[in-house]
Amino acid sequence: MERLGIGIGWRPEIADTVERLPGIDWVEAVAENICPGHIPDSLLRLRERGVSVVPHGVSLGLGGADRPDAGRLADLAARAEALGSPLVTEHIAFVRAGGPLTASPRLEAGHLLPVPRTWDALDVLCENVRIAQDSLPVPLALENIAALINWPDEDMTEGQFLAELVARTGVRLLIDVANLHTNHVNRGENPAAALDELPVESIAYVHVAGGVEKDGVWHDTHAHPVTQPVLNILSELRSRTNPPGVLLERDDNFPPAEELARELTTIRNTLTTTTATPTPPRDQAAITTTPGTAATPRATTAQGATTPPRGEARGGRGNNATAAAPAHPAATVEAAPLRPAEAATAIRTRVALAQAALLSALVAGTPTPTGFDSARLRVQSRALAAKRADVVAKLAPELPEILGAAYRTAFLAYAKSRPMSAGYRRDALNFAEHLLAAGLPEDASARRRLTHWWQDRAAPRPPRRTTRLVRAARAALVRK
Template structure:
């Protein structure tokens, strides 16, 4: 079993690598300390690997994926996993992150991050899947909490308990998406602080921050807007409780205000640095 990611090995604050933001990212040396690359944009596409190799010369890379489907009953697709391993080696990734979710059932892609049923049988399957991924990659797997409109009925534990058991059994880490907590709390009438505290915060390696839109009384995790003050406050609460090593600002649309997005990276980084220095953290 790979060792749990070391939260003291600091990589800092960065942003999800998008071609629309490439010039801003490369021109923000010092403020952008690390980039997160969406692995699925490069898997099975060897013609794009020179691009990643060049990027790796400029900035550390962490890889983030969408389709391991560790919450499925079946094992991750071996061809997909082999491509992930090649990409991890190319980028010298310290770990690989994906979601605690189901994206495939009997080999059929669902095209969506579907929530896991929080039962003992699913936990056993997830443990086996995480161990198989870590054995193949030779580096730790770090799993992200997702947005979900409901908990699948008949659950035998909470999401937080499921994460805790999975981390304990496999040594994997956690990618805590602060904005996903905000979305779930608003849409489901839950207390975001309670959700936050339910997770194994001692295992948080990386943090995601993004902005969504509200429509019809619901919040949509669109990654297309500035980070809300609710998310900043929740991020501050997290940093008082957890020793994260990376924080990534996500933006997938509406890139017009590149300078504003970079200011968000700087704000996230300043808060992370304050927490690491033992100083008071405020949003």
């Protein structure tokens, strides 16, 4: 596996700083922010110096119930080729739900949401990963994400889930030690146990990032300094393997160059002061074969217990792929044996129903699905709305400029009953349209400025009353 060295997340706001930082071997850039025909000069200069550039995708949603979008995959492949990248990375997450599989409106989270660690979700993820691997010109690595919420009735731990994923697909892993810390605080998961269960030889590189704790909840902000607990997990990982690369992530509230340099030095010191102990070979006797899948190793916990084969999980419903536990209590399992294609569709439908129910509760105010913590879902819901407001303000800075101090309150009121369905740029237009349709803002001068902003980007005039009523009816259906 190619050695990357020490890197930092490249962001336009700190492009000049990144170029000046000493000892940078590679950078990672958000794939969706790079246009293959218009690569930023800063990245071109870094490449000329021999600095590798890795595109890091955030919108594929490989953990979602739908198969990966061919257009998004083509875009990611084009970015990898334009940058001469050694690999590309994405996340083990879902970012949208609804649509044909659930006969419900498509919803966008605007955020990375956790995949249930169930056999159904694993089947879907593995097929989606294989589709992505076949579409990309370079190897793919997937990142573990941070989460505020737990899915009920999961079949595996995170380490076991990732080990099964690697065994079935050969995909590489991007391990974010800050996310392991987040899940320790928010979900009570043991980072050391997760590392014990991982196939560390499959790690492509490691993320290190900062966050902050509020009211007992850890927020993975990427806008605060890296904390000692995160560095401790990095040291734990280093004691098991020498990762090919380690990267510092920072997405907001960028500090002076000297502070970034100090954090990079601390990361280097953490790696050099810990010695890796060779990982013993995996027990081939623990390989178990499930009908319809490749041979996969049983994931072994830190305590030495093993995950039961798929057919034995959750009460031993038989060794049939279609008899796996449903991803959500609302989903039902068909008793009659299904042909393989029908079985795959049934599994995707179960996952789709579960993910749509969760996302709808988070962004459209529908009831909390059975088994979830309502209080924790409210925390996640508020975090999603706050992120929407922040991203829209960044993409359309004219909106907070026009609305002033009222922007955030107005946007959060809008977002409460109007889930995002087509990305942040469309969300900004829909927000402006919503205000104008309601005769807002009250100040005539601000309303004229908002109207002109909207007209420049959307249409010659705001929508007619009939169009507004139709859209309101659709929004009401989503909320039911």
